[in-house]
Amino acid sequence: MQFPESWLREFCNPPLDTQALANTLTMAGLEVEDLRPVASRFSKVVVGEILEALQHPNADRLRVCRVDAGQGSPLSIVCGAPNARAGIKVPCALVGAELPPGEDGKPFLIKVGKLRGVESFGMLCSARELQLGEANEGLLELAADAPVGTDIRSWLSLDDTLFTLKLTPNLAHCLSVHGVARELAALTGTPLKALQFPSVKVVHDQQVPVQVLAPDLCGRFSGRVVRGVNPRAATPAWMVDRLARCGQRSVSPLVDISNYVMFELGQPSHIFDLDKLRGGLCVRWGQAGEQLRLLNGNTVALDEKVGVIADEAQVESLAGIMGGDATAVSDATTNIYIEAAFWYPGAVAGRSRRFNFSTEAGHRFERGVDPGRTVEYLERVTALVLEICGGEAGPVTDLQSNLPVARPVTLRAARAAKVIGMPLTLKQCADALTALGLPVALGEGALTVTPPSWRFDLSLEEDLIEEVARMVGYENLPTTPPLAPITPRLRAESQRSPYAVRRALAALGYQETINFSFVEERWERELAGNDRPIQLLNPIASHMSVMRSSLLGSLLQVLKFNLDRKASRVRVFECGRVFLRNASVPNSDTTVQGFDQPMRLAGAVHGTADVLQWGRPEATVDFFDVKGDVEALLAPALPVFEPCEHPALHPGRCARVLLEGNAIGHIGELHPRWRQAYGFSQAPVLFELELSAVLQRRIPVPRPVEKQQDVERDIAVVVAESVTHAQVQSAARAAAVGGVLRDITLFDVYRPKPGKTESATSTLAEGEKSLALRLVLNGGDAALDESRIDAAVRAVLAALADQVGARLRS
Known part of the structure; x- marks a missing residue:
């Protein structure tokens, strides 16, 4: 989630600098992933008004402008922008100004220059030259009420920082600037600006009938009709800037207002073109075979696992995710229906992923929004619509079909101290939870919290312990080594890792x-x-x-x-x-x-x-x-x-x-x-x-060094081609040789060459091979004489003949 620091400080302004504020949020579990200035560093750029723009005498694409930059007398500045004309206000870099660095990384200094024989005492700037955007087609045109000579950084609030938070799924209550400010107020003790939702004046009594047929999908549905709006009105610059600094592009005033309140308060809403609705609205699960063309141009197939809002003719919106294209507001819209609802997280979760896109609304609804204040948030949206687009508001329709029931959660102080690893009193736990705006009821050695409507994540004692730890501050937790008998796990010698x-x-x-x-x-x-x-x-x-x-x-x-x-x-x-x-x-x-x-x-x-x-x-x-x-x-x-x-x-x-x-x-x-x-x-x-x-490995067994030298005897045996070396070795080792055979090694294999006739004296028939084996013998303490050696060799040959059909090669 991204937002500007200045917006956060409107709700809660603790005496901390930017880095300290970011550290405070991070150590409370709201990880500040990135801090980035809104604009690059530049100086001596002021609001200038072009008084006159004359054609350059020596260049077709250049104009000589007389610019009032609040310096006492107009400046003569040569400019090549196609939109340079009298009467507009633009950024003017004075002589001595330092603009953001270019590709070479060096700052760009403004000096008195001469372009095609005409002196220029400054520079009129585009958005890209100030690194305020990618637009480079012409000068950055400022609002008509911008005071001439005012520093651009001050007028556009460019000395601001963008915060990017990496929130865990259980912190859905922080998916708004006000939600983060509420946490910041609890962490620092700085007062939180109270929200005011004055009811707008109801001028007519038109309503849209609504039915909620799926209470497991929608717990609360609020809406109202506003007639006579002007969708062509310009979105205020302050709203466009804030949306841009939240990463949201300005679309149209009605869409911008809906998005603005979502970022401000965390409540997504949707605005229908009332004249495109046919009959009343029905909140239900989708049906197999239904289709919906969405605002992003995609057409999705629906079924019984997807929630929808439908009128009497067709499906008009994907519940909690995105509206349909058929009832989208446009420049021709005059009457609208504003909807703010509570959709159960389980009914929205995973649906966006199923259709291969994600939305800011779906991101919030699948984690949980506040079901207790949909009407107040609807009043906020309506007030902004009337302020920017005009119109006449009707009464609010509020259907509470199945609001979630808050279940009390008990926290034991002793349990909290044990889990967190530091001594804590019941009062400390109560103070930490009260600072978060949680209603606390004290008992004997324990306290009970009934989670407010905006805290979906509090259901277990461990959830409250986590809140206490966050308020204490993870950086303040003591480093306590574990106290426990430790027995090393020794690997068996017969097993390697x-x-x-x-x-x-x-x-x-x-x-x-x-x-x-x-x-x-x-x-x-x-x-x-x-x-x-x-x-x-x-x-x-x-x-x-x-x-x-x-x-x-x-x-x-x-x-x-x-x-x-x-x-x-x-x-x-x-x-x-x-x-x-x-x-x-x-x-x-x-x-x-x-x-x-x-x-x-x-x-x-x-x-x-x-x-x-x-x-x-x-x-x-x-x-x-x-x-x-x-x-x-x-x-x-x-x-x-x-x-x-x-x-x-x-x-x-x-x-x-x-x-x-x-x-x-x-x-x-x-x-x-x-x-x-x-x-x-x-x-x-x-x-x-x-x-x-x-x-697995064998454990080495010590064995004394042989006192006598080894005796080697080589034999060559003829076996069938199908006999394997393993069979020969097994047979030889099984021979009863009196324990003198120490090793047997194959050192040569002979086969007749294919197609070559063997000599008459050859002992190899077709399908046979000759194996040359070296026998290593040792008698241990006693020296081997020829009789024992010959007996061992004969025993090996007998075993080979008996088990693999081998014969001694002559």
Whole structure:
């Protein structure tokens, strides 16, 4: 909300400078977001009257003006403005004046100059030259009653400051200048100017019949007829200026008056062209199929959830938001109907957003306006209409169909002191609330407040405690350290933190990315095989309409974003939450019943395996590079990788990751179909793991250093092509070798080249491969002799032959 400081001080003028006043409001919860002067600094600019404007003898577009600037004798000033003419009053910058700086940031000084041979003793100014507006077509014309020679800053009240408040939704009573002044009076003890609403003289008895058919929509409806108005009358300059300083453009006198009272008192109103209404008015909910063309030119479709004001023929206004175009006032209007109503906040909230626009009226009504003073505010609007546009007023129609009932709220002084954190007496609490204009009834150790009609936010004891804290001043609250036994939460040694996992991936060359949890529905269907994703009721964008059940879609989007910007090597990961349907999940503080929200860890790699270097040739990253990263991440645990299928991954280059027999995720290349759809030059390698499994780690167990040296033996076995390395290792480790086998390492794989005929002595048949294994043996305290070594090797070979059908290669 924006308003000028001078308007606020008309209602309450405490002995504080501008900055102190802003600090006072901010520390009371009315955050002053911005302070801005109304006009830039300039000096020696006065009101001047052009007495004569003659054509310049040497220039077609220039005029030589004789200007009375209150300097004793007229000044000769050369001016090129098209509207420079005798009889008007304009800003006149005298010699020595300093105008606002231009684009170079330096002030513009006015000196005696000579234009095309004619001396000029000053400058006549446009609004843009004084930085009072964007208009630059001609001189800024002032009111005819502007005193010649008066300083422009004084005459136009330019030594003023614009306050911009950032109000929380519970401070609806401060959405007006008078509302802010009421708070300021309570904070500073400065008297608040009393509002006077004298009833205007009723000249005729014409009324518009009104029916309120929806009491849950409209609690009070007040209105009156004013006949014989002049809509072509000029809006007073003081009103235009104040509206402009509130960020509101002047439209017409009737519309300006309605807006002015809204900013002044917080009560929106609407003015109908009476002659365009057909019959009486009906306040009701809309009906399916109805339409309304609004003042902003939009045509909206209505239904039973939207409140309207209708006459006997059609809908004429969107209740509490905007009037209709059919009954809008115009230059031809002579008779009007002024309406001021109380609309329930719940009946207005969200409707503007539904139609993709917002209004000042809707902003106030959906937070709550004062239902107790609609008639007084109507008198204020009527008085301004009669003063500016003339006319004859009729009697007020006031229908009180369903006024909200104020419920008393009790505040305990002990509770307030405990919550605020400082000693408070019951009297201090009562004084703070009384200063805010709240009726207080004292009791034993407690007080009761019956909220006035303009305080919709007071319904709980905590609301009153907040008001007391605001009046005490947040800056005056003591800094009291908490007194409580603190027990550090020590993480189990068998579990590492997510930050440690992040650091481990960063050490492997990955960069972390953070993405939205709501994604495109297409991603869920294509990449996660999820045909029934969790839909969002109110998505922030149409393409982010479901909750993700996998992190892969988000990572692929990040990958594409970087590759489209010519990144040659991308390694990214994300640690985030996914959302799954699970009827067995109970309701708790951290999850919603029927929905599981586990944490996942996922990564995506594209480009070369290493950064550019001279020591080894460039190689494109492949499945085994990322498999090594996953093994390093899970170390010292030994994961098992088994072939599987995944909707996002290549059918023949995808593996399920098992840890101690439990599936914890997947790893593989992107499916060719999705690689082509995303336009990747090579297939990215992806992995996704359950974070809970990654966080687990084995506790190191001390083991004495072996006293004997290791013994190594190499063997080559022939197995079927379908046998995996994991199966070979499992079989070898299960061999009964007397506890001397320490490690087994695969160091070579041999397959016959396709299409090449093997020699007659070759031991490999079609569909077979040769695996070279290195066995590391150690007898512990006892040295190994050849017999024990040979027995261990034979046991390994026997186990391989029995479990995977391996034979020793000759």
